[in-house]
Amino acid sequence: MxxxxxxxxxxxxxxxxxxxxxxxxxxxxxxxxxxxxxxxxxxxxxxxxxxxxxxxxxxxxxxxxxxxxxxxxxxxxxxxxxxxxxxxxxxxxxxxxxxxxxxxxxxxxxxxxxxxGDVIAANAMTEDDAGSDVGRLAVTARRGEDGAYVLDGEKSFASNAPAADVIVTYALSDPAAGFFGVSGFAVPRDLPGVVVGEPMEKMGLSSCPAARVSFENCRVPEAYRLGAEGQGGAIFQHSMTWERACLLAAYLGVMEHQLERCVAHARERKQFGRRIGEFQAISHRIAVMKQRLEGSRLLLYRGCWLLDNDRAHVGAIALAKLAVSEAAVANSLDAVQIFGGAGYLSAAGVEQMLRDSIPTTIFSGTSEVQREIVAREAGL
Structure with missing residues (x-):
């Protein structure tokens, strides 16, 4: 090993x-x-x-x-x-x-x-009644007389949509088939019937614009379908496997930078005539931050290795996603506490890391969904 x-x-x-x-x-x-x-x-x-x-x-x-x-x-x-x-x-x-x-x-x-980078892509899966329950899609894709698909309905949250040139989306093409009735599409933004709403105001990740996306009698040629008809559910799960395995790695990097800043601050900041890093309340908090970071890093690397080697990876990646996202939030809360009043002010950028970390427990499957996957993989 x-x-x-x-x-x-x-x-x-x-x-x-x-x-x-x-x-x-x-x-x-x-x-x-x-x-x-x-x-x-x-x-x-x-x-x-x-x-x-x-x-x-x-x-x-x-x-x-x-x-x-x-x-x-x-x-x-x-x-x-x-x-x-x-x-x-x-x-x-x-x-x-x-x-x-x-x-x-x-x-x-x-x-x-x-x-x-000439083409920016947005993913549009989430709907008002289909968040974690992606089996309840309301956007439909029916065949037109010319063989093209006609998409109708609205997606409630699509990151990158206001800036996107192509929108990867999923729609119900056979309502009677359940999971096997969903089809995936890569829809050019400029097709008639694609309507992107105004950018949403968000708690964090502010520079990534997100918006609602509506399909209004939008005719999508069959050439833009991903995979076979009815394969959309499996395609989406495949993309989420890659997203859970790799996107959360970016937060390992964020936490690494965050930890470096906390250590530097604890060395420089003095209270009661001593550097605050000499107080056990601060040094132990930093030690726990390091523990969360390194533990979640090992889980994520392992999940990626299993995926690369075509080994059983679903539970391992869910466990890694859960560990990194929960660590990102906990470490960000600790960072604000270590910086004290300065951490609460926007100028220091510490509170921004907290706001950017909160969505990690929601996107790519909530923490609750990841726990369900882990429990199922354990045999429950």
Missing amino acids: DFELTVEQQRRYDETLSAVREQLGEESLGTGRFFTRQQWKTAASLGLTGLCLPPSQGGGGLGALDTALSLEAFGRGCRDTGLVFAVCAHLLACAVPIRDFASDELRERMATGLTS
Whole structure:
């Protein structure tokens, strides 16, 4: 059992971290409300929008573990976690199902743009009555006389939608077939009948715009369907496997940076004539933060390794997603406490990490859903 990264993995991690710090560090992000196309193109130039896409389309051709390591470096070096999340959603929830389930023609048409950053993708699955219960989709896809699908209905929350060029979505094509009645589509934003709402106000990940997406008698040619008709449920589960395994790696990077800041603050800040790091109340809090980080990192790396090696991975990835997300929230609360009043102020950026961490227990399947998966895998 070898816990060391290979020379190539360490080199890629170090180079990605250095490049992200230089080109997407705090001073280069600007003050806009949402990420800009230039920031997106910068991330793309570093290979981050195509890490696990085929080299033939300009991608990195990486497996889950190597993708996770690069996203961890991205999260550690970039101070705009909203941008990091947006890239991850584009890559894992959208580009991966296009990579694995689009027709050769559609994949050839879209993959290069997805990798280069010329095309931004949004995932639209969630509905008002279909959050964790994705089997209750109300958006429908019926066949028209010309063989195209006619999509009708509304998705309630789609990250990247206001900026997207293509929307990966799922609709009920056979209401009587249950799980096997859902079909997936990669819908160009400019098709008639695609209506993207105004960006939502959110608690965190603010620079990643999210909006409702409506399909109003939207005719989608069969060529834009992903996989076979009725395969959408399995396609979505496949994309969520990659998202749970790799997106959360970005939060390992965020927690690494957060811990570095807490240690530096505890060394410098003095109260009662002593550095606060000398007080057990602070030093032990930091020790627990380190424990959560390293424990969740090992679980995530293991889940990615199992996925790469085609081993049983569903329970392991659910356990990793649960561990990282819960650690991200707990460590962020501890960071605010360590910084005290300064941590509560926006200027320090500490409270921002807390707000950005809260969604981790909701997206890609809530913590409650992950616990159900783990319990089921345990034999209950």
